[in-house]
Amino acid sequence: MRILFVGDIMGNAGQEILETxxxxxxxxxxxxxxxxxxxxxxxxxGIDRYAYKRLLSAGADVITMGNHTWDNPAIEEFIGEAKKLIRPANFSAGQVPGRGYTLIQINQLKLAVVNLQGRVFMAPSDDPFAIAERLIKHLLKQTKLIVVDFHAETTSEKEAFSWYFDGKVSAVIGTHTHVQTNDARILPQGTAFLSDVGMTGPYDGILGMQRSEVIKRFVNQMPTRFEVDEQGRRGLGACLVDLDDVSGKAKQIRTIQINPDHPFMF
Structure with missing residues (x-):
């Protein structure tokens, strides 16, 4: 089975380049x-119903979330019925709407996609290791094909998570930091790992935001409002993971960048 994982969609610019x-x-x-x-x-x-449907129309099969899940209150109106939208499974278990994983049928196979959030330099959440251990044990009764979106700040936490679950999940793909890393690999027990898949959206912003306000904040430390850079050039970050249908182990992982410095070659 081949999985395409596309990194953090940033604003309307991200939606447009995904559609392209x-x-x-x-x-x-x-x-x-x-x-x-x-x-x-x-x-x-965050995300609202319109953006959710737009990403699905562009070709997404599963949409994962992260620390900005609740920043747009509109999500609460539809997350309960959105079968292809998952939020971190370690968000205050049983106290918030939505689901932390989903299973999708692909011919005769089932693929599980799990969303988790790290705790280092992030808002408080339940222990992702403990939550994942229970959840993966449950999912392994249904499928060996398990892909995890680990939304976290530090490389060390992402690496620790992938090593801890090496051989128990098919892939751990990091999101959140918006810069694609150069460490795609397959761990000894068969788990594919990438610290961060990168961002999809503004290429000339700073992590997707307009440069001027971000720079101003660093220079004078005064409060400022960050806005997505919707007018500049754009880029897309993704990765491909090939899995063995029987064992669930990864056979290959490779990164993808599409931007002015890395044009798409068909």
Whole structure:
């Protein structure tokens, strides 16, 4: 099974470039499932019903979230019925709406996609290791094909998580920091790992935000309002993971960048 994972969709710019290139990526690579992180889809913070449907129309099969899940209150109106939208499973278990994982049927196989959030330099949440251990034990009764979106700040926490669950999940793909890392690998027991898949949206902003206000904040430390850079050039960050259908172990992981410095080559 081949999985295409697309990194954090940032604002309208991210939605537009996804609409442009996702059909071409599918035509070139033929993934059986496409996972897209959408936690920044609406003006850089959160997601609303319109953006959710737009990402699905662009070709997403599962949409994951992260620390900005609740920043747009509109999500509460539809997350309970949105079967293809998942938020971190370690958000105050039983106290918030939505689900932390989903299972999708692909021909005769089932793929589980799990969303978790780290705790280092992040808002408080339940222990992702403990939650994942229970959840993965449950999912392994249904499928060996398990992909985790681990939404976290530090590389060390992402690496620790992937090593802890090496051989128990098919892939751990990091999101949140918006810069694609150069450490795609397969761990000894068969788990594919990438610290961060990167961002999809503004290429000339600072992590997707307009440069001027971010720079001003660093220079004078005064409060300022960050806005998504919707006018500049754009880029897309993604990765492909090939899994063994029987064992669930990863066979290959490779990164994808599409931007002015890395043009898409069909």
């Amino acid at each position: 290139y996702l059909p071409q990526l599918k035509q070139k690579y033929h993934p059986q499932a496409t996972v897209v992180n959408g936690e920044n889809a609406t003006r850089g913070k």
